[in-house]
Amino acid sequence: MTDIYAGPVFEMALTQFHRIADRLELPDGQRSRLLYPKKAMTISCPIHLDSGEVAVFQGYRVQHHLTLGPTKGGTRFAPNVDIGEVAALAVWMSWKCALAGLPYGGAKGGITVDPRQLSLRELEALSRRYMQEMIPFVGPHIDVMAPDMGTNEQVMAWFMDTYSMHQGRTVSEIVTGKPVSAGGITGRREATGLGTAHLIERAMQSINLDPGKCTAVIQGFGNVGSVTALELVRRGVKVIGVSDHTACYVDKRGLDIEALDRYATVNGHLSDFSSELLSDPKELLTMECDVLVPAAMERVIDAHTARRLKCRIIAEAANGPTTPDADDVLDAERPEILVIPDILCNSGGVIVSYFEWVQGLQQVFWNRDTVVAKLCELLDDAFSKVISKASSEKISYRFAAITIGVQRIMDAKQSRGLFP
Structure with missing residues (x-):
């Protein structure tokens, strides 16, 4: 299965995981279930360029696991995006969410493109086409997108509008990192x-x-x-x-x-x-x-x-x-x-994205001071847990952080069992 995600970035995530798995003495079957993504999608995104020509860009989305809740993760537009990089980022996002105590699995997506080479109209066309292709696989309780390298609040607004037009109603909670004027949350950008x-x-x-x-x-x-x-x-x-x-x-x-x-x-x-x-x-x-x-x-x-x-x-x-x-x-x-x-x-982004998602679901809005206070509270809790584990078990902060994340996902999978 590693051949699907072949590449140096996924190999790096693989090495990190197996070091933790060795420490936890996990059997091979359990390792595969914890490591490999639940779903990986590759799509083609054709758009009309300003020149009148048609260009086709390759897009990806990887959903690592849905055990703790919907998947959550950014979408990057960059020249070097490939399925292996996206899969590794989804795995890291899973550990990040679990460490922070968020009810998410990890996801990541992207398009292999240099957005600086696109006009604003071309960028909008590509953003909307990507979301249109992803509609069967995403949703506010399935997979929630966010900005990443090469994307921003405007791209998220186009994503939300495209999904909402398909649903026939405004669904602000389908993405986070939106402009505040379109249902975003104060403090998310920073x-x-x-x-x-x-x-x-x-x-x-x-x-x-x-x-x-x-x-x-x-x-x-x-x-x-x-x-x-x-x-x-x-x-x-x-x-x-x-x-x-x-x-x-x-x-x-x-x-x-x-x-x-x-x-x-x-x-x-x-x-x-x-x-x-x-x-x-x-x-x-x-x-x-x-x-x-x-x-x-x-x-x-x-x-x-x-x-x-x-x-x-x-x-x-x-x-x-x-x-x-x-x-x-x-x-x-x-x-x-x-x-x-x-x-x-760097978990501050997904933590405040979680706040934005909750805000969209419940239509309850917080000011910036409240957002920052809640953010620092969750960061302090995670930092304290990492320091405590690293100190008590004489391991590095990275080892401690990943162990906490993997352990939480493993416990959730074991308690839910394997269907059918």
């Missing part, structure tokens, strides 16, 4: 970055670091990375390095994050913000700093990079930024580095 910054602050407290004396480096300056940077600055942390796919800037005195954020918001990238502050992006991850935030792509920290790190905290705002061989190095050779694992660190 939830992942805000949650990352909150957990970094908790991690600093646990190893007695003063935020006002700390520096941070952030790889990836999209929605998550930029909000994390702004929130860290608000807490007194000096952000000395940032990058996106177009540029890397370093200033040991501290970057003007608000100016960078304004520039990126207007231009969609960091390129040409400054010529004086330009730096080599290959050296960003190994810069000396207190907090390193990989907020871009998977597999950016390998074993070689792990040995060269000069930070005290790694806050994994991206999904899967650290490879298993890098984990081996960090566990054996770099015990001074505290890793906030991805399924905990």
